[in-house]
Amino acid sequence: MDQLDSTTREERRAAAEALIGELEDAGVTAVALPWVDTSGITRVKTVPLAKLPSAAAWGVGMSPVFDGFLLDDSIVAGRFAGSAIGDLRLHPDLARLVVLAGQPGWAWAPVDRYTQAGVPHVQCSRSLLRRLVSSYADAGYAVRAAFEVEWVVARPDGTPDDADAFVPALSGPAYGMTRLAEVSDYARDLLLALDEQGVAVDQFHPEYAGGQLELSVGAQDPVAAADTSLLVRNTITAVSAQHGLRVSFSPKVTADGVGNGGHVHLSLNRDGENLMSGGEGTFGLTAEGEGFTAGLLAHLPGLLAVGAPSVASYLRLVPSHWAGAYAAWGLENREAALRFVTGPEGNRQASANVEVKCFDLAANPYLVLAGCLAAGLAGVRAGARLPAPVGVDPASLSDEGRREAGIRALPSSLEEAVAAFEADEVLAGAFGEELAATVVDVRRGEIALFAGQTPEAVCRAVRWKH
Incomplete structure (x- = not known):
């Protein structure tokens, strides 16, 4: 995946805005944005439906500390993970957005993790698989x-x-x-x-x-x-x-x-x-x-x-x-x-x-x-x-x-x-x-x-x- 530029961000925002009406008709109130940490635990942040276009364009903030999480939520101070310093952006993949049949009012879209500079996070496992x-x-x-x-x-x-x-x-x-x-x-x-x-x-x-x-x-x-x-x-x-x-x-x-x-x-x-x-x-x-x-x-x-x-x-x-x-x-x-x-x-x-x-x-x-x-x-x-x-x-x-x-x-x-x-x-x-x-x-x-x-x-x- 390439660096996110202004054109790409606007395309993502427009794609999300085009989905809002359909999602409202489906009764969606909020969207879950999951990723999987190094220990195999699925972590999540969510946004209200109205904020989905912003999330698509600019991502949702989340600390990179989760790369160092263990399954009991303790944190390993690793060589490249586990620090409280820094921030990442969670960008939902709108092509995989799904209205959740088992959780009324919710939609779901897996995320790719980017840096603040708009480049894929080096420890994003989904980006690695894509490569x-x-x-x-x-x-x-x-x-x-x-x-x-x-x-x-x-x-x-x-x-x-x-x-x-x-x-x-x-x-x-x-x-x-x-x-x-x-x-x-x-x-x-x-x-x-x-x-x-x-x-x-x-x-x-x-x-x-x-x-x-x-x-x-x-x-x-x-x-x-x-x-x-x-x-x-x-x-x-x-x-x-x-x-x-x-x-x-x-x-x-x-x-x-x-x-x-x-x-x-x-x-x-x-x-x-x-x-x-x-x-x-x-x-x-x-x-x-x-x-x-x-x-x-x-x-x-x-x-x-x-x-x-x-x-x-x-x-x-x-x-x-x-x-x-x-x-x-x-x-x-x-x-x-x-x-x-x-x-x-x-x-x-x-x-x-x-x-x-x-x-x-x-x-x-x-x-x-x-x-x-x-x-x-x-x-x-x-x-x-x-x-x-x-x-x-x-x-x-x-x-x-x-x-x-x-x-x-x-x-x-x-x-x-x-x-x-x-x-x-x-x-x-x-x-x-x-x-x-x-x-x-x-x-x-x-x-x-x-x-x-x-x-x-x-x-x-x-x-x-x-």
Whole structure:
């Protein structure tokens, strides 16, 4: 994105003014302007509807201190973040403005963060992702992406002696029709709200853990996919509140539970053709599709610092729990970190993709996709090749068997992931010095925050943050 000049500002003001009448007719009183911090928490400022043109042209003031926030709202005094000095401007993306069906009277528009001089803030994750998308376009490629969203619904009042305890609001079995019957009205209202907001839902179903549900949406360009992930979670939270339910997207709601994932689906395209299909490689991969997937696989350890960014993430990321704890890939292998999906015969050009299973919803989705795009493009440019696919649970192999197959365990702690991120020149180069340093500083801040705490204490502290 270029510097905002007077012409651009006037164009933005005029675009916002043109929307006012339509928004008034829809009953909108105010507009929420969200962004996601380094810890994966969605922060927000709002403006009355009448102030939307001013916000579009000049932005809304907000301190850059939030780059250094931890999930408990304490602040890390990092190398490039955490200071009380300075100001930024939040500029709403009017192309993504949505009237919120689950929050009457409100509209929603994600923001890009600019400096007072009108240039993109160096630590704005949405701007970073936009730049990575442009790098693909310059190379003749495009990426399609989508997030799966898992969450649990709970009784709002916990237990008589612990209001913050997790008490599942559903009692039916995993994937059970009885659970769907329990949640029928709620699910209907959620799906209607998402449809009204223009979100293309592919699937909705009860999941494995107590009170757990899952929703997947159609693939979009990466910036839109990250925006949609925020909008879906916001809508889930709002509709849940209307039904008297509390919701958690935490990677580990209880120490003995399986946790919530935030799987990412990706496909590489050129001139409208899906390069994950129709090639001469394994499972129909083209050379570019293989390079893209191999790039993801090679950089997964460092990518975990953004895709599994919490101490709680590593309570979820354990073998034989469908979390993808090993750096391996395989056809429809839900224990491999990269699950290759061909789709059904006859529809593979449309549906072939790779699913990254080791990520969760504590992550900033813009940082996640930016990291994936950087890793994938590095693989394409290097002509990287994949090892042999893995057709078993890697945990079922001996240590020697995994070594022979070239299968590595992914980092088992946030400390290990941060070290891998620091050592990854591709990711550090894509993120830039300041943002890369802030990712490290904030992760180390969370490590210190939870040092010496039990898994139960970590789960409790994180449970209602995401």
